[in-house]
Amino acid sequence: MKIAYIGTYPPRECGIGTFTQNLALAMTGKNHQGEKIHKRLIIAMNDYDETYTYPPEVKLTIRQEQQADYLKAANFINSNGVDVCILEHEFGIFGGSGGVYVLPLLHHLKIPIIVTLHTILENPTYTEKAILKEICKMADSIVVMNQMAITFLTSIYDVPSKKINLIEHGVPDIQFDKKQSKTEFKLKKKKVLMTFGFIGRNKGIETVIKALPQIIKTHPEILYMVLGKTHPNVLRYSGEEYRNYLQLLIKNLKLQDHVLLLNEFIDETELFKYLSACDIYITPYINEAQITSGTLTYAMGAGCAVVSTPYWHAAELLQNGKGRLFNFNDPDDLAYTLNELLDNPDKLKEIQSKALKYGKGIKWPKIGEKYIDLAQDILKSTKKEILNEEGTIIDPLILPPFSLAHIKRLTDDTGIIQHAKFGIPNLKEGYCLDDNARALLMSLMAFNQKKNSLALELMPVYLSYIHYMQNEDGTFRNFLSFNRNFLDITGSEDSFGRTIWALGYLIGNAPNDAYYQNGKLVFFNAVPNFGKLKSIRSIANTIIGICYYLKSNPADEEMLSQLKNLSSKLVTHYEENSTEDWKWFENLLAYDNGILPLALLHATQILNDDYMQSVALEAMNFLTEQTFNNGYLSIIGNKKWYVKDQERSMFAQQPVDALAMVLMYYQAFLVTKDKEFLNKLFLSFMWFLGENDLRMSLYDFDTKGCCDGIENYGVNRNQGAESSLAYLISHLTVLKAYEKLYQTKEFKAANPSKIMVSS
Known part of the structure; x- marks a missing residue:
């Protein structure tokens, strides 16, 4: 082996x-x-x-x-x-x-x-x-x-x-004769107390030093030896502050002849020679939170009588007479305990004998x-499980229960607060159009799929915010302060596109006519700006919104013309930037990448354009190759992105990118009926639950929010609206995908006893 x-x-x-x-x-x-x-x-x-x-x-x-x-x-x-x-x-x-x-x-x-x-x-x-x-x-x-x-x-x-x-x-299988060791260290006439290991304030060595004056009154032969360097982390941040404090304490109590601080990292052979010369070993740790102590085990293995504070390991190990306990930070109790043992050599030998017997059973060869x-x-x-990519792995039972608790926490009567400090709304950052558009989309999905009453309650807040932020020319402002002051005149094209997406979805999925009419009004006020868009992500988002609108209004020729025009622009970008080894719309992979193929996959459904579909699938496959090399989703980091022929960025991975992948694969399944895309969809969703580069869940099971991303130091624990909405929309899409899968003849035939699961 x-x-x-x-x-x-x-x-x-x-x-x-x-x-x-x-x-x-x-x-x-x-x-x-x-x-x-x-x-x-x-x-x-x-x-x-x-x-x-x-x-x-x-x-x-x-x-x-x-x-x-x-x-x-x-x-x-x-x-x-x-x-x-x-x-x-x-x-x-x-x-x-x-x-x-x-x-x-x-x-x-x-x-x-x-x-x-x-x-x-x-x-x-x-x-x-x-x-x-x-x-x-x-x-x-x-x-x-x-x-x-x-x-x-x-x-x-x-x-x-x-x-x-x-x-x-x-413990090492090392034994020394006590008398010989004492003679070698010139300790023959001493009663030796000992503590060893790295030194720091949590060791409580001052408790022993403060107890010594009461002990040397009746036992002037006492020597307390502290063997060990200052802990490297303590030394790095505090220097020798603690050791200097101990030395000053020794001087003030006039204990220079009774305490030896040996600032060395001693090898095991030398350590066991010292332990064999020890009469009583002391671990005076200052609190109970110590689950394992190697120094305690070594002392027991060497047959020392151990006196310790009742931290977890000591309280368990010293049961049945294998040692004695004293109270935390209590020099008087320690002095009483030590004097009792020193005054009763038979008791001391009994404890040493039990410790030695225990130590024989934990020598390293036996361990x-x-x-x-x-x-x-x-x-x-056991055989290590390797991901089986055959069959469909989508499993809604893995999903946490669907909850809008964090979204409710972030939402007031104006809109959804865009940022949070951990799981608490950060009011200083106010609101933005992007997040309220996403919140409207999520609430519509939650109500349609789950008839969630809270989603219906929150929905008009987000729609009202969108209406409030629209300018007379149909564009939108983006940012609003907490005290409702506008912070810009015209928002980004990206925020415009995301809003059109949400409004298009609303028109096709409104819970009642009031929502439909309001959404339609804002949507058509914005239409004159569609042809002015330059940002390809804004174009992509707008395409998706138009497609949702056209699903419920397929005879609108003017909107069909808008869709053809915008889709053509996206295809042109692909043709101008795509090469043999770079099948993409730009010379870099940046943020929200999956939105670009997603938009063309939506347009394909409406326009029935085979070439457009081939572009969408080719770009999607390229993106898959860049992000699924290890069998899980590894998002392009937003820190430096991935410029063609340069090194890709690993960090600042953001939940909206995972959402884009989930939506992209779902739409690819709807267009092609290839169930392998559902596998990729589910793997993309599992990025939120720990199938990622750090193996850490971004979903917070306590707050029901989603962390803001993966950084080089770990998970960014802030749980803003964008991240939490990305998770919830992805969650709902997984359920929708499973429902679609369940409806296929092949799935029904293979799973005759399956029932629908609503998470």
């Missing part, structure tokens, strides 16, 4: 690195004949700009904040005959917001994945929770180190218990065997 390990690794000074090294050695050591049992391949995480001289087993490194490195690592693992991958997960060692960059890596792996979770937060941020849930979904098995971790995963992160395995933290058994079980029972 060949195993890949992803984590930090020595010589990087990091507890996770030591764990990764020990686990790899335990799983890939030699048998009694001296033969290697399994092969190992290490992918080491580098922090920031640091580099390290790694041993030969490290075959590749990942720079923490370089997203491309993560995908290179996935490709490297996939192409090197690896059977299973073990990821050591800890917040802070992976790049992006909350460590999001690790998600694409896991998604691209084609082998089973075991994830060891070193930290599980009881009160995670939205991003931390979303990332950990996604990691757990992609993992074939999850390893935790105590029962509390299992409780957190099942109750907070909704992880199935059958996926979770409890394998305790291993390695448990991981090997787990990996072999997974390989026997």
Whole structure:
């Protein structure tokens, strides 16, 4: 078996690195004949700009904040005959917001994945929770180190218990004689208290120092040793402020002869020699939120009597007399506990004996065997699922329940607020025509498809806004401040086109005559401006609006002429820019790209123009090739777009682009009856729910809104109108597509027991 390990690794000074090294050695050591049992391949995480001289087993490194490195690592693992991958997960060692960059890596792996979770937060941020849930979904098995971790995963992160395995933290199989160690360190006449590990304020070392004056009154032979460097993150942002504070505290309490701060990262052999000289090991952490402690496990493995605050791992591990607990930030309680043990050597030896017995069961060779058994079980029972592109994969049961809660939150009696700070309306940004046009379209769809009463209630607000923003010449203003002041004279052509789309749809789908007449009035006031449009996206949006109008008014020759004229302009753009390897309307792929083929597909339905249809499908196929290389939708980023013969932009991916793809594939299905377009439609929709470059859901299940996009640091958590409306229109389109699919003879024949699902 060949195993890949992803984590930090020595010589990087990091507890996770030591764990990764020990686990790899335990799983890939030699048998009694001296033969290697399994092969190992290490992918080491580098922090920031640091580099390290790694041993030969490290075959590749990942720079923490370089997203491309993560995908290179996935490709490297996939192409090197690896059977299973073990990821050591800890917040802070992976790049992006909350460590999001690790998600694409896991998604691209084609082998089973075991994830060891070193930290599980009881009160995670939205991003931390979303990332950990996604990691757990992609993992074939999850390893935790105590029962509390299992409780957190099942109750907070909704992880199935059958996926979770409890394998305790291993300890090195190293033993030293206590008397010899004390003699070597010249501690023969000392009672040694010890704390080791990276130093930071959360360690609570000052609690021990403050307790010492009460202890040395009766035990003047006490020496408290603190072994460990300041944590690199603490050093980066606060320097040695905490260590200086401890040194000043030691001086003020006149404890210079009783406290030793050793500022070193000690190797394991030397560490266990110190632990063997230790009489009582102390972990004085200042709060309970510590699910795993390697230092605590090491102390137990070395047979130390442990005294600790009741953080989660300690409270569980020290049960049944294996150690003693004292209250958080309570020097008096610690002094009482230590004096009691020091005054009763038999009690102290009993605790040491129980700790040593426990430690024998968690030596690394035994822990390695448990991981090997787990990996072999997974390989026997699990095969990585690969997307099957045959058949139709559209599944409405995956969709979250349809909700207009966030849209209602964003809407007042003027219109829909265009921006939000997280899920809260940002009134400072006011309103815009684009979003109110989208909101009108969405509310019409929601009422027609679901008879949603709230949609009907909100609909006149959006239509009134559109009417209010129309100028006498039929053009529209776009922006309105929160106090209802106009912020422009004439809005963009894009906002004009989107409004015509919504009005055209309204004319064909009005809930009653009042809406129909109002929409028709505004629509025809705008018609004189159709021929003046220059922006191809405005032209495309306007084409779609005209097509919806013509579906209910097919005899309108003047509007047919407008459609032919605008469609011809779009085709001309394609002919002027298209080349053998660039089948597109411009020399770049920018924003809202799917709208361009979508418009011609709509026009094809009305005009029955075969050449126009061929242009639309050719452009659509080109766009598909650029955005579906990895089996999921990877939107052209709006940061720099994708200029012909240059590098495409990955970030500032926006929900409206996903919406355009959903609508484009739906229309392609209506025109061609090819069900493969429904597969692409559904995959495009799943971009919202995590099938994207970051493997993060943009839909917020709490607020019922949609995040504003994918940035290089992670998900943009603001949930403005544009993004949330894009999600809802896409959601409704998926349901409509499923309904159309259900109506086909082939689907009915293949699924005789299927019933309609309304999400």
